[in-house]
Amino acid sequence: MSTHHASGFAMMLAVAMMVTGACGTRDKRARGEDLLKQTSFRIASAQALSVATDETSDRLARDGKTRQVHVQRLVTVRRPDRLWFKTSGDRNTEGFYDGAQLTLLFHGEKVFGVIPTPATLDETIQTVSERYDIPLPIGDLLTSDPQKSYLSSQTTGGWEGEDTIDGKRSARLEWRHPNVDWTIWIPDSGEPLPTKLWVNYKSRNRKTTVLFKDWNLMPRVSDAMFQARIPDDYEGVAVIQRASAVLPPDAKPDATPASDVTPGSPK
């Protein structure tokens, strides 16, 4: 084989490999999106749902050490504007969203905080996360369109393999975004309800692993379930908002109408 022929063959091989790789990437993306779409449709079609989770969060603290928090969470949702959750383990908390406000109870400290919220669960999940910096790793799954919440134009990735999660063979979908990387596992058979979720909030130095169990897309719920029940001896406290949500970085305080400040306090 002459040098000329050899170099031509190498170029063709390289092009073929690039094309194959590109197709592979596209296939993985399409396969991942398809699975996520099934999951999204199934969850969104439920008027109400409940699920139990096992969550482990690693947060990089200011002192450079990693703090780990492990909680078990029960969540019940009724679309479009009701949410209840309760955690146990390292944090003993409870939350009630009634379409107007989210009441957070901290049973260990006997305090509560109230967040004024938008009228829908979708908007509230976004507000709680972005304005109040309260992590809701499964929040996007609870919205009316999980796929839209999860995938943006900046998201890349897709199907990357299979793993066995809690005895269920599950597809592993890995996604990357400038602010957050996440991986979700969806069963190969049966209901396409996630078995596991891993989220890396890059800008917040926080990683969370969620194991799902006991999905129920037809739970029995009542209005009373979402009405906050605050024990008499609990004290109301302020809920801190993120600075970026309150004022633009270059805001001049003398241009801010003080009387228009949004209260973050209860009642």
Add this chain to the structure above:
Amino acid sequence: MRGIHVRPQTLTRVGLLLVIAVASVSTVVQVTGQTVRGARARGTVVQGEHGTAAVGPHGAAVKGDEGYAAVGRRGAVVHGDDGTAAVGRRGAVVVGEEGHGAAVGRYGGVVVGNHYEDYEGWRVAAGVAAGTAIAVGTMLSRPPAGAATVVVGPTSYLYSGGSYYTRVVTGGAVAYQVVAPPAGAIIATLPGGCGAARVGAVTYQRCGNTYYERVATGYRVVVF
């Protein structure tokens, strides 16, 4: 805020927001080396070594080396090196340089600051000796060991080593934020480094910038 300095144009803008806050702000404005008392009517402007204070019928404004503040009937705006605070009738929003802000109402404190695991974590980071009073706004994940509960009206605080802590919710968890000594709080014993200070005809105990009056059960925080 260590010093005070007011620019006329700043005061003019701020003045639009303010309505007779002289009484509520204080009729005593401390300026380095000077004190203005009982500002009334058309107002008083005093310039000191590190800044200026202005008090008038529409409110008060101060500006110093480390920021400025304006207070009126409808609220207050404060800006310093460590952040910005806007306080209104319905609550407060406080913003810190670390990217967090506080929304504060009738159940909470004011100001926001850096977040540490505990007092010891703050002390090491700050490079100060044990027992040093912690800066207002600082948040701790855990309260100081042995902190005493102090109740003022409907709100409970924790007190330790001259600092008062209120509980807040941040990032989905309860934290303990240092606040200015709440008026009316009573502690059993004074922290170290206090001394007698006479204000008018009354002698108080001054501990840093905090004044205490002697009461039957201990010492009560007085805010002028």
